[in-house]
Amino acid sequence: MAPSFTPYPELFLAAVDSSITEPTCYSTAVKIPEWRTAMNLEFDALLKNHTWSLVPQSQARNLVGCKWVFRIKRKADGSIERYKARLVAKGFHQQPGIDYGETFSPVIKPTTVRTVLSIAISAGWSVRQIDIHNAFLHGTLSEDVFMSQPPGFNHPQFPSHVCKLQKAIYGLKQAPRAWFSKLSSRLLQLGFCGSLSDTSLFILKNASFTMYVLIYVDDIIITCSKATAIDDLLHQLSSDFAVKDLGKLNFFLGIEVLETPTGVILSQQRYILDILKRTNMQDAKPVSSPMASSTSLTAHEGPSFSDHTLYRSTVGALQYLSLTRPDIAFAVNKLSQFMHAPTLLHWQAVKRLLRYLKHTIQFGLHLFRSSCSDLQAYCDADWAGSRDDRRSTGSYCVFLGKNLISWGCKKQATVARSSTEAEYKALANTAAELKWLHSLFCELGVSISSPPTIWCDNIGATYLSSNPVFHARTKHVEIDFHFVRDMVANKSISVRFLCSKDQLADLLTKPISSSRFPLLRTKLNVLPIPLGLRGRVEDNAPRQLEQKYDKDKLKYAEEL
Incomplete structure (x- = not known):
């Protein structure tokens, strides 16, 4: 086992460079090599895809602005996977009926995902995940949309020209719809049938195998009774899209898929930790239930809570967490009813729920074989x-x-x-x-x-x-x-x-006593992650930092 390492404060600060943060503007990002590389890669992909053509500017046209958005893509353990720069159109500059029409685009329902995963796990099927690089750039526009040239990438010979978009780009109101139309059309050409129950589910059946494709924008899950058939599908899709095979499903939309001897556990422990850090509740005292059994919230009691934005963003984040945590569904539903005018009592109830999540951060939804x-x-x-x-x-x-x-x-x-x-x-x-x-x-x-x-x-x-x-x-x-x-x-x-004491849905209708709550939670399959799979969230962050520090120290020694 490697010896533990605790750097001195000044060395610890030296190990954390500015590239770990996410810049908010182009002028900051251009000074950092990692972000310059990410912007160049994105711009090259836009040009290779023939996303636009430069045309002279005209006052009669509605011009849409654009900006660079920077994100650090992280793995399930919190370590950095890659630096990602995205050119995003300012869709709020668009005008209805002029440069956009229909905008709705379907995404897969959480129930469909859980159902398909349950079927695949029980049958022992292969479950893979793929990502489409620059997915929205593949969508074809039916409207004339004009955009300003990207910051820092103006054409030297035509600096005053504008981009006439031929393909969709991130930020446009119709971009998700155009991308889904492109991908679904290709899947239908390959013999898939679109589901009537969930339009983001595509099904292919023949004599030798059955395959399901679930689409959530550019994140795609594929499961099939014949593993080699997935490889054939990826080969066919790669001729039209930049397909990245992410291998076996392990991290999807912020949900970690942990394989156990009895099935899989769907966990959002990294997401919970992010919420706790955002609300400064990571050191809060844990509690054993999300809401006290005596709690009876109303809109008309308690002084007004001053930070409405904090309340709404926190409860909104908790709504997404309930995709894998039915044990907090009632508390989140109740707190969502006071979004318009939260009081201090409501915020105290939110903090109680966060303390419960601190207590159960290592819990997830178990799907059995x-x-x-x-x-x-x-x-x-x-x-x-x-x-x-x-x-x-x-x-x-x-x-x-x-x-x-x-x-x-x-x-x-x-x-x-x-x-x-x-x-x-x-x-x-x-x-x-x-x-x-x-x-x-x-x-x-x-x-x-x-x-x-x-x-x-x-x-x-x-x-x-x-x-x-x-x-x-x-x-x-x-x-x-x-x-x-x-x-x-x-x-x-x-x-x-x-009998009422055997009613599992009782946990979803009202606050339950701390003595009965764990029993119902267990019967809903919200179980702790096995000890062998724990420690990824809290323990890996220092380990990654130590590894980075060792690499920086070695590089500095070589330069000397």
Whole structure:
């Protein structure tokens, strides 16, 4: 084992050079060799792709500005992967109907990602990740867009000319749509079929293999029952795009995929650490639950919190964290209801949640290698839980075999006049999610062994789903009544009763006591990362710095 190394303060400062930071403007970045190299690479790629042609400037044209944006791409352990410079158009200069029209571009749904990963892991398929270099530059524009020349890269012979864009560029309002159209068209040419359930999922089936492609802008996951078929697909795509094979899936959209003997764990420990550092909570005292069981937040209590931006950015970051952490879904949903006017009490609740994340930073969502293909859901509602408008909070969680693939927590749109009504609305939302999942499974070619089961802890809602005995008293939920009744009648779903103490969705509807919370969290498969895979976040940063310091010290000695 290498000896521990603790540099003197002055040597420690010398090891940290300015290239580690991200510049905010071109004038700063041009002084640093790493960023100059990154800008040259980006500019060369733009020219090679024939992104624009230089034309004389005209006052009649709407001119869009541009700027350089600098980012340090890091690995899952926090070490630097590469320096990345991106030329970004100032899309806020664009005018609707003149230089852009439709802008919407779909991205893969988190539920689809978890579902496909669960299927692939259970079947033992190969799961790979690819990245498209300068993806947006491949999109073809249908509008005439004119942009100023990049800072620091004006043409010496035509310094006053402007760029007429022929391909999309980052920052343009229509760039994501143009890129997705380009990529999806190519996949359709290769024989893939676009999913109707999720337009960012593409499926290829033939006699020898089945392949799924999931697209989130330029980050793409590919899984296939035949590993060599993925190589063939990458070879075909490389003729049209600059494809970078990232190998086995291990880090996707800030989510680390850790392989274990029993499956994989989806972890966002690096992301949690970033949130804690941003809010100066990395040294906070940990707590065992995200919200105290006695907490009852309202919009009208407590003094106003002065920093609205900090509150909104922190809660927004926590919303993304809930992609792999169903245990914080209710707390995040509740805190999101006060974005417009947060109070000091709301910020204290946010800090409590951050303290819980400090306690569970090494937790993640476990996906097991389970061959079971049955679908079960749990639904629950907290009747009149909101003190402000007395609306109820409904929730559900859906399991494919042992794996949790979907969950939801949302305040209901209308006031429920009884607990049965609140529970039945939650039941209807769960039935709608199962209906969508059923259509997704049909497209994926996965057969469900039996009709999905919904477990509900309200006897009235359970009876109402199969018997019209309460219909006269529930005309105000008639649509939900008929929707669920039809699915039960044609045996698309089965609604069954279970005891409240076994209701897993209870964790998503209200604050749970610290004694019961860990049990429900475990049953939702939010488990600690095995000891052998820990330590990447906190321990690697000093190690990387020490390695860099040793290299700098050796280089300095050679120069002397």
